[in-house]
Amino acid sequence: MPRLRIGAAGMTAPLVETTGLGVRYGDVTVLENVDFRIERGEIVTVVGPNGSGKSTLLRAILGGVSPARGRVQHAPGLRIGYVPQKLVLDPTLPLTVARFLSLPRRVPRAAAQTALERAGVPGLEGRQMAALSGGQFQRVLLARALLSRPDLLILDEATAGLDQPGAAAFYRRIEEVRDETGCAVLMVSHDLHVVMSASDRVICLNGHVCCEGTPQVVAAAPDYRALFGEGTRGALALYQHHHDHRHEHLEGAE
Amino acid sequence: MFDDFMTRATLGGMGTALAAAPLGCFVVWRRMAYFGDATAHAAILGVALSLALQMPIFAGAMVIALVMAAAVTLLSGRGYAMDTLLGVMAHSALAFGLVAVSFLSGIQLDLMAYLFGDILAVSHGDLAVIWGGAALVVALVAWRWSALLTATLNPDLARAAGIDPRREELVLTLALAVVVAVAIKVVGVLLITAMLIIPAATARPFARTPEAMALIAAGIAVAGAWAGLHASYRLDSPTGPTIVCVIAGLFAVSGVVARLRHAG
Numbered sequence: 480m481p482r483l484r485i486g487a488a489g490m491t492a493p494l495v496e497t498t499g500l501g502v503r504y505g506d507v508t509v510l511e512n513v514d515f516r517i518e519r520g521e522i523v524t525v526v527g528p529n530g531s532g533k534s535t536l537l538r539a540i541l542g543g544v545s546p547a548r549g550r551v552q553h554a555p556g557l558r559i560g561y562v563p564q565k566l567v568l569d570p571t572l573p574l575t576v577a578r579f580l581s582l583p584r585r586v587p588r589a590a591a592q593t594a595l596e597r598a599g600v601p602g603l604e605g606r607q608m609a610a611l612s613g614g615q616f617q618r619v620l621l622a623r624a625l626l627s628r629p630d631l632l633i634l635d636e637a638t639a640g641l642d643q644p645g646a647a648a649f650y651r652r653i654e655e656v657r658d659e660t661g662c663a664v665l666m667v668s669h670d671l672h673v674v675m676s677a678s679d680r681v682i683c684l685n686g687h688v689c690c691e692g693t694p695q696v697v698a699a700a701p702d703y704r705a706l707f708g709e710g711t712r713g714a715l716a717l718y719q720h721h722h723d724h725r726h727e728h729l730e731g732a733e
Numbered sequence: 734m735f736d737d738f739m740t741r742a743t744l745g746g747m748g749t750a751l752a753a754a755p756l757g758c759f760v761v762w763r764r765m766a767y768f769g770d771a772t773a774h775a776a777i778l779g780v781a782l783s784l785a786l787q788m789p790i791f792a793g794a795m796v797i798a799l800v801m802a803a804a805v806t807l808l809s810g811r812g813y814a815m816d817t818l819l820g821v822m823a824h825s826a827l828a829f830g831l832v833a834v835s836f837l838s839g840i841q842l843d844l845m846a847y848l849f850g851d852i853l854a855v856s857h858g859d860l861a862v863i864w865g866g867a868a869l870v871v872a873l874v875a876w877r878w879s880a881l882l883t884a885t886l887n888p889d890l891a892r893a894a895g896i897d898p899r900r901e902e903l904v905l906t907l908a909l910a911v912v913v914a915v916a917i918k919v920v921g922v923l924l925i926t927a928m929l930i931i932p933a934a935t936a937r938p939f940a941r942t943p944e945a946m947a948l949i950a951a952g953i954a955v956a957g958a959w960a961g962l963h964a965s966y967r968l969d970s971p972t973g974p975t976i977v978c979v980i981a982g983l984f985a986v987s988g989v990v991a992r993l994r995h996a997g
Contacts, residue, residue: 537889538889541889541892541893542892543888543889543892559893560893561889561890561892561893561894563887563889563890566886566887566890567887568886569761569762569763569764571761571762571933571934571937572762572885572886572943572946573937573940573941573942573943573945573946574942574943575941575942578942578943578944579886582879582882582883582886582894583879583880583882583883583891583894583896584879584894607941624893627894633893635889
């Protein structure tokens with residue numbers, strides 16, 4: 480991909496950096512002057528209203544859209560694990576979980592098993608992808624992303640189809656995965672209250688970067704409140720309350 | 734042994750079936766049936782071109798099929814829904830092709846042979862083209878299999894894994910053009926899509942993995958080509974359509990069996 484320039488080597492170099500990134504779809508400017516970086520081991524969440532360019536930022540980082548302005552730099556040899564918002568499986572495509580995990584590169588059976596365990600859905604190898612529940616499906620997507628031993632895990636509204644406890648459990652699992660593997664995590668989400676306290680840094684996006692910082696800083700920022708209103712502060716508190724006593728029985732096992 | 738016309742016809746049919754079936758799985762998974770139709774119908778224009786310029790039918794058909802595929806790709810996303818665009822392209826290409834062929838008055842031309850195939854007239858040279866093309870398509874699809882499959886599931890998923898989905902699309906388009914060019918002699922431009930789609934759709938209920946589906950589809954297509962050829966010999970019916978009828982029959986049976994199995 481010639482559009483992506485390789486950044487300078489060295490431990491201090493960010494995994495991904497965008498400078499002055501601008502993206503247009505036809506006449507519509509979706510992103511403008513976005514400076515973004517993510518370091519090794521960091522969890523960064525991008526929040527913003529619908530149409531704020533969250534998914535476009537991810538696609539620009541993945542190389543799916545070309546920047547109209549600025550540039551996207553990857554660290555040399557960067558391995559990305561990607562969990563899409565949803566994966567529409569054509570009903571004519573038969574696909575077992577084991578086969579899906581081996582796309583595009585074959586993985587040993589033991590590695591697939593470990594990845595499923597790590598994602599919180601052990602023993603699903605023989606099932607058809609189409610027969611999985613929403614929560615199981617997202618975790619299998621996560622397992623596949625983990626199999627490439629990513630330096631950077633990218634999640635695009637990965638919990639869109641899950642209920643609140645399901646989403647909270649999914650994010651806790653992401654945090655654990657980061658702690659176990661040391662990969663950085665970049666996610667986009669609507670579930671502000673659930674996501675934010677798991678993040679090291681939150682970026683509030685609305686075509687440009689409105690505000691940025693720790694979850695507490697962003698939640699208190701006037702720009703953020705102007706976009707999302709006061710109500711979400713209560714929700715953030717609600718999540719922290721949930722965090723104290725986990726409801727493990729609600730996870731995954733539908 | 735290749736001197737017997739039935740032997741040559743059988744080999745020609747099987748070569749086409751082997752090339753079309755695995756590729757047909759991708760056509761089904763990616764919902765490209767109409768795209769296949771457009772490419773195939775355009776090939777009649779290629780036939781006219783080949784006859785006018787006195788070059789091999791295979792080459793002309795393939796060139797026009799590729800031009801058609803490129804035109805569709807370029808025009809897509811410019812205000813028309815994809816199926817509308819393909820409908821316009823497929824049928825106008827066919828109409829232009831038929832008109833172009835009619836102008837070639839100097840040549841004694843059996844139009845039916847290009848529309849519905851003329852498998853019983855497959856020559857040694859045709860056989861070489863069919864099997865060469867089939868080998869090329871099978872090799873191409875086998876080589877790119879995992880990347881094609883990943884790009885089919887989700888383009889961004891492919892990009893994250895370092896695969897360029899547009900390149901994989903190009904591979905499919907190329908393979909499709911080769912299959913079209915190869916299959917003209919066997920089933921004709923009007924029925925090529927049937928050879929792509931029906932075996933894959935027939936195989937679907939019996940497959941748990943994409944690879945199994947492609948293998949079963951290939952088996953069904955080869956069996957259908959063989960049985961159709963022999964049925965047409967007995968019934969004295971047109972061969973290309975008879976082959977498609979047999980495969981369509983298998984599709985119906987597969988649907989019933991799948992339903993019964995599901996219910997039981």
